[in-house]
Amino acid sequence: MITIKDIAEMANVSRSTVSRVLNDSGYVSEDARKRVESVVKETGYAPSEYAKSLRTKKTKVIGVILPTIQTETPSRIVTGLGRELSKHGYQILLANTDHDKEKELEYLDLLKVRQVDGIVLIATNADAKLMKKIKEINIPIVVIGQEAEDVIHVTYDDYRAVRELTRLFIQKGHEKIAFIGVDESDRAVGYYRKKGFLDEMAAQGLSVEKTWVQKAIFDIASGHEAMGEILKYANKPTATIAVTDRLAIGAMSYLKEQGLEIPTDMAIAGIGASEMSQYMEPPLTTVDYQNEKAGEEGAKQILASIESRPFQEKLVMDYRLIIRGSV
Template structure:
């Protein structure tokens, strides 16, 4: 069955049926006739035909670095209802932290015109990323990183960790830091810089063996805490770039008889659900990930509609959540 048969059965023109499916003006009488035929036949218009006719897919591609991340899931939970309410379906593209796959998805979305817009939950920007972004012919919003020339919604990671570290240093003299790959500017470079600047402002020098590089995992946090405590057993605070890393550090300290926060203070970033149930409960940074997802979706809707023609950025606020892992 096609649109011509629907028109014939409803006793209206093909153009009238087309307007009906595209939310154009159709009189109440003809609209009711078309609906009766659709209800009777179960007809669903071809998505491919609609794309050819309107140039719109009503789909937004969301490229994410990993599916099992608490922060990413909160961002997606903010994105999805905003786009759904506007009539868009969300197509998730999970890269498993594979930078090359991120580039592939951007090129796929661009070349095949499968989506009307893209939200990129970004981690790093390689030359290949920048080239793919320039070639992208669909509206784009970058989420969780700041990139000049593009619409972005990102967290204030530098100030958040700087403030958190300053609070820790009120009762600590030998801090350490467990960070992540600094090519990830927000989680890596900005958080590390915030830690170092806070230490410098307090007159605290942090040696190289008190700074470790981890993956975004509990196991990696455990291993890095072990390396730090073996190299510098008098460490009295470990500032971690993520909650997951902090959970690993807490586990190591518990297993080796070190009290938290009496002997060693521990902090994270992210305020995940586990931060409130680990022992002791974790002091951390609360980023408004869900709200940032909502803001990115609204920004993309404005771009796709043509209302927002100039790239703009939104830097999110944060909160320091003090719990029992610090003094």
């Protein structure tokens, strides 16, 4: 494998001169520069990132920690991240926790040891333990999808989106509206989406039965189960907001099993603009977050931070309602 030593010999200069040409730093005569560039081109020489990194302490690698790559939100964000990072010569080192929260902390340590230039956390819960570890490792960090104090973060306007969804139902004449959420330890999906729902209902003078508000987990089966719980009682709602498309799809499958018509007997909406949402029967009303763009923006901010340029600590992505046959 060719090294800078070989290039220097071929171009009749020293390694310092080759380095000056490659990095466009310091004085180099035009003659010497041309000779070096010619040799580099004809040999296809590229310097070792490892040797460079040892000296410059930069790796051009960003670590990305996520609970799964198999769902749309994380995979879209990673796509956006990768698109922007590769424009600047950076690569993604993937750290998949497989939903194991402890692994998140382990990966932060591992990525520090691997000297990544920055770390992006996707679909995390920014709890005290995580925030403490983030402060400790002292690497530029971006959190995507969750608020994080004193850390660059890109979020979606969960609160406003759900308020608007709720308003949509009310405008369509619904007064009894149910809600399928997740644990509020997930501030974005669990807390703010619920708060948006409850605040809009209160603002419209509409009450919410305790039995209409269910807590699920992030899978289709638990949406199914939650709808079952909602419909167990006499005072039944006529519409349901689920905090993810998966939960909505699970709920829909329960309704169909019970012979109930969507949206005639129950209107329903989700969040996430999953591909599946489009092909449900009827097609599911949903909120489209700009996940790929969130990834791109996250990449821009972390690069600005790494390269000591001004950055925005907080970005809130826009969203749009996709109104379909389920409402």
